[in-house]
Amino acid sequence: MKISDRISRVEYAIRDIMLHAKEYQKTGKEIMYLNIGDPVAFDFKTPLHIKNALVDALASDNDYYTDSEGWNELRQSIVGKEKDKKGLDLTPEDVLVTNGVSEGLDMVMGSIVEDGDQVLLPGPYYPPYSSYAKFYGGRITEFEIHEDGTPNLDDIKNKISSRSKAICIINPNNPTGEVFSRKSLKSLIDIAAENNLYIICDEIYDEIVFDNEFSGIGSVSGDAPVILLNGFSKTYLMTGLRCGYVCMNNNSRQLDPLRQNIFKLARVRIASNFPVQIAANAALHGSQEHLPIMVQKLKKRRDLVYKRLNEIDDVECTKPKGAFYMFPKIELSNRWKNDLEFVIDLLNSTGVLTVHGSGFGNSGTGHFRIVYLPQEEILEKSMDKIQAFIKKRSA
Ligand SMILES: Cc1ncc(COP(=O)(O)O)c(C=O)c1O
Structure with missing residues (x-):
């Protein structure tokens, strides 16, 4: 067949x-x-308090369908991390909780990429970025990263076309472990703003940084159409539990159509795992030791x-x-x-x-x-x- x-x-x-x-x-x-x-x-x-929260959630019968966009308490806690600590302007209504960053990426690409659209990715990149972009009919173009780890801005500008839709940033990067500076992030935001492009930024490794301070995209987003992807797999050692989220910059009016429509996709798949969301909430509030x-x-x-x-x-x-x-x-x-x-x-x-x-x-x-x-x-x-x-x- x-x-x-x-x-x-x-x-x-x-x-x-x-x-x-x-x-x-x-x-x-x-x-x-x-x-x-x-x-x-x-x-x-996985830290014990996170596992205990999961067990307690089940023991208390909190294993029914929850809201498609995510459990409200968790959405609020995510605002606590991404806005209060990292600077991205957000309300709980700008947050969608997903079954891992992978599902969030799928929904974002599915919501913005149309046949023939170009998605710009850092070279090298984490493979699902290309797979999902192509799955939805897009094509991908890699932009160069200099030896010193900074993005080659001229290369990006030269590669932007009338079909460009988004610039993706994976920070810290998989597979290189490269971390972009605040200055590099700001330059990428400026290019995206000039060319009417979405910025999709994956910060799943935001707490796993060794020698320098980490700047999140939120600290330079302003009113740019920034979509942040993050989750619990790596930082909170919850890989098999599957919990992530999508945040849409509240300051960006260009994101309003996405904000109004991505939740439709979320409704089709009903909800993400409720007990795991309760555990994720405990992860954000509990010990960070x-x-x-x-x-x-x-x-x-x-x-x-x-x-x-x-x-x-x-x-x-x-x-x-x-x-x-x-x-x-x-x-x-x-x-x-x-x-x-x-x-x-x-x-x-x-x-x-x-x-x-x-x-x-x-x-x-x-x-x-x-x-x-x-x-x-x-x-x-x-x-x-x-x-x-x-x-x-x-x-
Ligand atoms: C950059 C990046 N994003 C997303 C993921 C997958 O995240 P999740 O487990 O939340 O689906 C990975 C896993 O390796 C990753 O490296």
Whole structure:
């Protein structure tokens, strides 16, 4: 039977590579998972007060359908975080609670992208941005990020066309861990405002920043049409619970049509998980103690992997400023046809599972992505294996 042409445009390299891992698993050998950004699968566990709130919600029979736009108490608490702490002008009515940032992104792209529209993405980018844009008939264009981590503003301006619809920002970025400065964010807002473009900004890693202060898009949004995506998966270690949200800048009149219409989509899928929203509310109000502990642990792991990778011949990487990914460049020479072949060869020869850089867009070509969430011993062992493997292939 025929399937839609739309579905063939969807890709998700991070999970696609698992098909190769499943084959490898059949050999019975050990796999070192450096491929999926799920802290809860490693030694970062959901704080107890969040889990207790979820259990209590169920025990109190709070597991019925709630409002499509989200539970009002949670929407208010989200305003507390995104407005009071981070500066984006919001009321609870500007907030839509979703089953993860992923669903929010789907709804936003579905609400603004039409056939032939162009969506600008940072190169490299988190793959669902391209998949959802293309699913809704859009095309994507990558804009360049300079070596120093700032966006190439001329490149963006040159690539804007009459069909451009939105500029996406992922800050901190997945897969590079790059963090944009306030100045860069302001420049991007100005370009969007001049060209009548939406700004879609994903701050899911906003609390996982190592060396510098983090500026949210809210601090420079003014009256620009800024749509902020954020959620609980990473910061509150709630990956499997699925809770995120979409915030629409209250100051922007250009966002009024979206504000009036996106909730229709929300009604079609009834509501997001109510007990989880209660747990998310407890996350925002309860102890934040796990955060500095997590950031400290990750910083040590980042430094270890950064040092070890740069000691390997033919591998080069920049130091990530946030999130938990590293995106080294590998000199392929004539040993591997492309980065996918490198990643598969690495897996089959060593059991170290990473993701090919080209899965994150054209700018990712010649790179591979490492998740540095595992404990130090595993990271050390994986680095030993990568080093020995590359040395062997160079001999
Ligand atoms: C930048 C970015 N946005 C969104 C997500 C997914 O978020 P959620 O679990 O809330 O759907 C991820 C997950 O890796 C991510 O890296």
